[in-house]
Amino acid sequence: MTRAPHLPRGGPATDRRHRRPSAAAGRSGTHTRHENDPAADPGGEGASPATPTRTEDRAGAAPIREKQASPATPPRREGPPRGEGPADLRLVPPALAAWAAAAWALDAPPERVAGVAVVSLLAACLLLTSRRRAGRGGPGPAHRASARPRRPRLPAAPDPRPRLPAVPDPRPRRRAVTAGGEGPPATARGAPDRRARVSVAAVLLCVAAAATSAGLHGADLRRGPLPELARRYATVTAEVEVTSDPRLTRPRISGDHAMPPSVLIEAEVRRVEQEGGTVTGTRTPVLMMVDIDRAAPGGPPGTGRSGTRPPDTGPSGTGSKETARSPWLGLLPSTRLRVAARAAPAMAGGGRFAVVLRVRDAAGPEVVGEPSGPQRFAGRLRAGLREATDGLPQDARALLPGLVVGDTSRITPELDEAFRATDLTHTLAVSGSNLTILLVLLIGPYGLAQQAERRGLAPRLGLSLRTTALLGGGLTLGFVLVCRPDPSVLRAAACGAVALLALATGRRRSLIPALATAVLLLVLYDPPLARGYGFLLSVLATGALLTLAPRWSAALRRRRVPARPAEALAAAAAAQAVCAPVVALLSARVSLVAVPCNLLAEAALAPATVLGFAALATAPVVMPVAKTLAWLASWPTGWIADVARTGAALPGGGVDWPADWTGALLLALATVAVVLAGRRLLGHPWLCGACGVLLLLAVLRPPPLTRVITGWPPPGWRFAMCDVGQGDATVLAAGRGTGVVVDAGPDPALADRCLHTLGITRIPLVVLTHFHADHVAGLAGVLRGRAVGAIETTGLEQPADQVAFVRQQAAARHIPVARAAAGEERRVGTLAWQVLWPPPPRPGAGPAASPSPPPPDLEGPNDASVTLLVRSAGLRLLLLGDLEPPAQQALLRSPAAGRLTPVDVLKVAHHGSSYQDPDLIRRVAPRLALISCGAGNPYGHPAPGTVAALRALGAVVLRTDRDGALAVAGGGEDLRVARD
Known part of the structure; x- marks a missing residue:
C-alpha cells in the first residue's frame, strides 16, 4: 500500500500557494519540492529556476538529483514577485494595545501603572511558559506506537507485470498534518490554540512595555x-x-x-x-x-x-x-x-x-x-530655502518652505484659515508624502524595488539593494533633521525605515506591518505621541491609504473609471473618511470640499516638492540655481494656494459640527452610512449624477436659488446686520449686488460668508468706525474677490498695530484710505448718508496719512467711532459704532444734534453694553433696535438694563447671538425684519 505524500512544513494553512502533488507522485511514494514553493526557501526569496529539484524516495532510498535546468533559462530576479495574500495584521493588536496603554499611563497614578505593567508581564510569561510545556509533552499514549522507529525495509524487486492506471478516488482525502509537517491530528488541532496564546502574550508584553515607558515619562515630569x-x-x-x-x-x-x-x-x-x-x-x-x-x-x-x-x-x-x-x-x-x-x-x-x-x-x-553642527547645517539649509523664495509671489513665498520642510512661519492667518477650511493643512505638515516622493526618486515604485526591472535613480547608478537601502536610510535621517521631528515626520520616517529594512533583507514587502511597527516603536520611544492629535491623524490617514484606498480604487476601475483618477479619488476619499471625525473634533466643522480640493492640489504637490527639495539642496552651493528652481516651484505652489482660497470662499464649503466625542461618533456613523449608500449608487449613474448636482448646489449656494429656498435675504432689503460673533459688521444696500459695508467684524471667513449670502460683489465704500480688532480684523474677508472703491476710517489712529494692518490690506489691493469727519455727506443710488461724528481734526493736525492726537471730548478709540445717519428709500437708520456716554453726550451738544430725530432703526452702540446715555436713546426713539454680539461672550453683552430701556420706549429689540443675521426691508408702517 502506498503512503499518502506529506506536505511541506506549515501545511496548506501556512501557504495557500503550495501546489498539490500529482496522482503519479502519490502512487510512487515520492515528494517533490517545487521550485516556486516559498516553504522550500527559508530566505524568503524562493528557489531560482536553475536550482536542481530534489526527489526523495519514501522507502528510504538515497535522494536522486534530476537534470539541471536548461542554460537558456532566463537569469533569476533579485526577488521574484509574489502574489499578495491577505494583509498581515499580526502586529496591529500589539501596536494598538501599546498606544492605548501609553495614553492611559501618562497621567495615571504610578502605583496603578506599575501594577498593570507587572500583571501584564506575568500573564505573558505564564502564557509563553505554558506553550513550552505543551510542546515538551509529546504525543499522547495512543500515538506512541506510531512514533516508534520502524525496521528498515529492503528495496522491493521491480514488478515485471504491467500495471493499470490508477482510478482517482472521488472522495476527499483527509490529511493529518501538524505544524511541523507530519504527526498526529491532536497536535494540528492544538496549533491554533498555541498561536492564540502567543498573540495574547505579545499584546500583554507590549502593554507592559508601553505602560512602563509612559510611567517613566510621567516620573520625569514630576x-x-x-x-x-x-x-x-x-x-x-x-x-x-x-x-x-x-x-x-x-x-x-x-x-x-x-x-x-x-x-x-x-x-x-x-x-x-x-x-x-x-x-x-x-x-x-x-x-x-x-x-x-x-x-x-x-x-x-x-x-x-x-x-x-x-x-x-x-x-x-x-x-x-x-x-x-x-x-x-x-x-x-x-x-x-x-x-x-x-x-x-x-x-x-x-x-x-x-x-x-x-x-x-x-x-x-x-x-x-x-x-550642534548638524543643527547648524540644517539651519543653513532652511535659511537658504527661505532666501531662494524671497522674490516669489506672496503665496508661493509663504507656501514653498512649508511644503518642503514644514516651515510655516510665513503663512498668513488668512491663508492658514483657507487651508483649514479645505482640509489641506496636511500639505503644510511635512508627512509621509514628502518622504515617499524622495524615496520613489531613489528606488522607484516600492512594488518593483526588489525586481530586476526596478526603477529610480539607484539601479541607474548601479547600486545594489543593500546599498540602496543604506542610502535611503541616510536620506531619511537627513529628512528628519531638516524637517524637524514632528509627529507626522516621525511616523513617516519610522515607516520608511521599516520598509527600507525589508528591502535590504529581502523580506516580503508589506506596509501594514511597517505602519504597526512604526506606531509601536514611536509610542514606546515618545509616549506623549499617544495623546497627540497630529500623530493620530497621520496614522489614520496612512492606514486608510493602505487598506481602504486600494479597495475603493478597484471598485471605481470596475465602473470604467481610468486607473490614475480612480487611485487619486480613492486615496483622497479614504483619508477624508477616516480623518473627518477627528478634524471635526478639533475645528467644530466638516468640510464638504475637502475631497475635490485635495484632488486638485495633489496634482501639483509632487512637482512642487521635488523642485523645492532641489532648491533646498542647491541653495548653499549655487544660489542663482536655487532661485530658478524655486521660481519653477512657485507655479504648482501658487496653484495649491489658489485651490485652498477658492474652496474656502465657497459659501457652502463646510457644515458646523459639534466639537465633542459625541459629535465625532455621529460623524463616523454618518460616514459609514454614506460609504454604504455610495456602494449602491455606483451602479446607478443617473442617481449618482443627481446626487452630485445637489451637492454642488449645496456648496455653491447661488444667491437666487438660496433666496427662493431660504427666503434670505428678503426681497428689497435695505440694511443687514451680519452674525460675526462678538463684533460689528453691517451692510447698506446700494443697488443690485452693491453695498456699503460698515465695519468688518473679527473673523474674515464670517464676514465673507455674510456678504456672499447677500449677493454683494461690489463695494463702493468700506467704513471702519474705529480700529478695534472686533471691527477691523475681518477686513480681508470683506475685500476678498470684490471690487472695492475706497476705505474710510476714523481720525483717531489707535491702536497702532490694527491701523498698520488696515493700511497694509488696503495697500496690497491698491485701495485708497481716507478719514471720515462730521459734516461729510455721500450718496450711492438711492442710498444717502451723513457723518455725524467724530468732529473734524484741529487745524494743523497734519496730513490724513499721519497719526493724529485724540480730538476734544474723546477718551479712546470707542469715543472716536464714526457715526452715520442713513436714509434709504424712506428708511432712517442711525449707526452709533461703539460710542460711549461721554461721546454720546458730546454728540447731543454738537452741530449735528439737530439731525437727531426719531429713527426707524438704531444700531445700538457698543454691542448693547450698559454704557449708554439715556438722553440719546430717548432723543432718537427707535422703532427697531439691533444689537450685534456673540453668543456666550464674557462681557455680558447686551446688558439687561439697556435692553429694558429700549423696550420701555416701544422699540423691538433683536440680537445676533439669539436671532442670527438680520435684514431690514420696507419702511414706514411696512417695516419688516428677516432672520437668517
Whole structure:
C-alpha cells in the first residue's frame, strides 16, 4: 500500500500557494519540492529556476538529483514577485494595545501603572511558559506506537507485470498534518490554540512595555525641583537647551483688542538656580513663553481663534523682518540659554511639558552654548530655502518652505484659515508624502524595488539593494533633521525605515506591518505621541491609504473609471473618511470640499516638492540655481494656494459640527452610512449624477436659488446686520449686488460668508468706525474677490498695530484710505448718508496719512467711532459704532444734534453694553433696535438694563447671538425684519 505524500512544513494553512502533488507522485511514494514553493526557501526569496529539484524516495532510498535546468533559462530576479495574500495584521493588536496603554499611563497614578505593567508581564510569561510545556509533552499514549522507529525495509524487486492506471478516488482525502509537517491530528488541532496564546502574550508584553515607558515619562515630569517651584509660581534662573524651532503665536482677539504675541520655545532645563542661590541639575522638559510685546507685521490683529506662526516670523535665522526684531526667533535646536523666568504649572496633565516658563523679553536671549553642527547645517539649509523664495509671489513665498520642510512661519492667518477650511493643512505638515516622493526618486515604485526591472535613480547608478537601502536610510535621517521631528515626520520616517529594512533583507514587502511597527516603536520611544492629535491623524490617514484606498480604487476601475483618477479619488476619499471625525473634533466643522480640493492640489504637490527639495539642496552651493528652481516651484505652489482660497470662499464649503466625542461618533456613523449608500449608487449613474448636482448646489449656494429656498435675504432689503460673533459688521444696500459695508467684524471667513449670502460683489465704500480688532480684523474677508472703491476710517489712529494692518490690506489691493469727519455727506443710488461724528481734526493736525492726537471730548478709540445717519428709500437708520456716554453726550451738544430725530432703526452702540446715555436713546426713539454680539461672550453683552430701556420706549429689540443675521426691508408702517 502506498503512503499518502506529506506536505511541506506549515501545511496548506501556512501557504495557500503550495501546489498539490500529482496522482503519479502519490502512487510512487515520492515528494517533490517545487521550485516556486516559498516553504522550500527559508530566505524568503524562493528557489531560482536553475536550482536542481530534489526527489526523495519514501522507502528510504538515497535522494536522486534530476537534470539541471536548461542554460537558456532566463537569469533569476533579485526577488521574484509574489502574489499578495491577505494583509498581515499580526502586529496591529500589539501596536494598538501599546498606544492605548501609553495614553492611559501618562497621567495615571504610578502605583496603578506599575501594577498593570507587572500583571501584564506575568500573564505573558505564564502564557509563553505554558506553550513550552505543551510542546515538551509529546504525543499522547495512543500515538506512541506510531512514533516508534520502524525496521528498515529492503528495496522491493521491480514488478515485471504491467500495471493499470490508477482510478482517482472521488472522495476527499483527509490529511493529518501538524505544524511541523507530519504527526498526529491532536497536535494540528492544538496549533491554533498555541498561536492564540502567543498573540495574547505579545499584546500583554507590549502593554507592559508601553505602560512602563509612559510611567517613566510621567516620573520625569514630576522629578526635580521645578514642579514644586511652579506650584509656588516662583521666579527662577535656569540653563535650558532648546529642543524645537521657536514659533510666534498669533495675536488673539480679547474683546476689542488683540493680545500681544509671544514666542513659544520647547526646551529642556539642565540647571536651576533658585532665589536662595541653590543650584540643582535636572533634565525637565518645559515650554518657554517669551513676551516680546510686539505684534506680528503683515498679519491681522486676530483671526477669531488662537494659532501659531504668522507671516514673516521664522525660526531659521533667515533675515526676515520679525527675526531681525526678535532674536528669540532665530534660535536653533540644541542652543543653550540662560533665562530668568517665572515658573507656572503646565495646564494639561500627562502632556509633554512639566512646567511653563514665562520669560520677559528684555535684552534678548543670553546664549551660553552654541547649537550642534548638524543643527547648524540644517539651519543653513532652511535659511537658504527661505532666501531662494524671497522674490516669489506672496503665496508661493509663504507656501514653498512649508511644503518642503514644514516651515510655516510665513503663512498668513488668512491663508492658514483657507487651508483649514479645505482640509489641506496636511500639505503644510511635512508627512509621509514628502518622504515617499524622495524615496520613489531613489528606488522607484516600492512594488518593483526588489525586481530586476526596478526603477529610480539607484539601479541607474548601479547600486545594489543593500546599498540602496543604506542610502535611503541616510536620506531619511537627513529628512528628519531638516524637517524637524514632528509627529507626522516621525511616523513617516519610522515607516520608511521599516520598509527600507525589508528591502535590504529581502523580506516580503508589506506596509501594514511597517505602519504597526512604526506606531509601536514611536509610542514606546515618545509616549506623549499617544495623546497627540497630529500623530493620530497621520496614522489614520496612512492606514486608510493602505487598506481602504486600494479597495475603493478597484471598485471605481470596475465602473470604467481610468486607473490614475480612480487611485487619486480613492486615496483622497479614504483619508477624508477616516480623518473627518477627528478634524471635526478639533475645528467644530466638516468640510464638504475637502475631497475635490485635495484632488486638485495633489496634482501639483509632487512637482512642487521635488523642485523645492532641489532648491533646498542647491541653495548653499549655487544660489542663482536655487532661485530658478524655486521660481519653477512657485507655479504648482501658487496653484495649491489658489485651490485652498477658492474652496474656502465657497459659501457652502463646510457644515458646523459639534466639537465633542459625541459629535465625532455621529460623524463616523454618518460616514459609514454614506460609504454604504455610495456602494449602491455606483451602479446607478443617473442617481449618482443627481446626487452630485445637489451637492454642488449645496456648496455653491447661488444667491437666487438660496433666496427662493431660504427666503434670505428678503426681497428689497435695505440694511443687514451680519452674525460675526462678538463684533460689528453691517451692510447698506446700494443697488443690485452693491453695498456699503460698515465695519468688518473679527473673523474674515464670517464676514465673507455674510456678504456672499447677500449677493454683494461690489463695494463702493468700506467704513471702519474705529480700529478695534472686533471691527477691523475681518477686513480681508470683506475685500476678498470684490471690487472695492475706497476705505474710510476714523481720525483717531489707535491702536497702532490694527491701523498698520488696515493700511497694509488696503495697500496690497491698491485701495485708497481716507478719514471720515462730521459734516461729510455721500450718496450711492438711492442710498444717502451723513457723518455725524467724530468732529473734524484741529487745524494743523497734519496730513490724513499721519497719526493724529485724540480730538476734544474723546477718551479712546470707542469715543472716536464714526457715526452715520442713513436714509434709504424712506428708511432712517442711525449707526452709533461703539460710542460711549461721554461721546454720546458730546454728540447731543454738537452741530449735528439737530439731525437727531426719531429713527426707524438704531444700531445700538457698543454691542448693547450698559454704557449708554439715556438722553440719546430717548432723543432718537427707535422703532427697531439691533444689537450685534456673540453668543456666550464674557462681557455680558447686551446688558439687561439697556435692553429694558429700549423696550420701555416701544422699540423691538433683536440680537445676533439669539436671532442670527438680520435684514431690514420696507419702511414706514411696512417695516419688516428677516432672520437668517
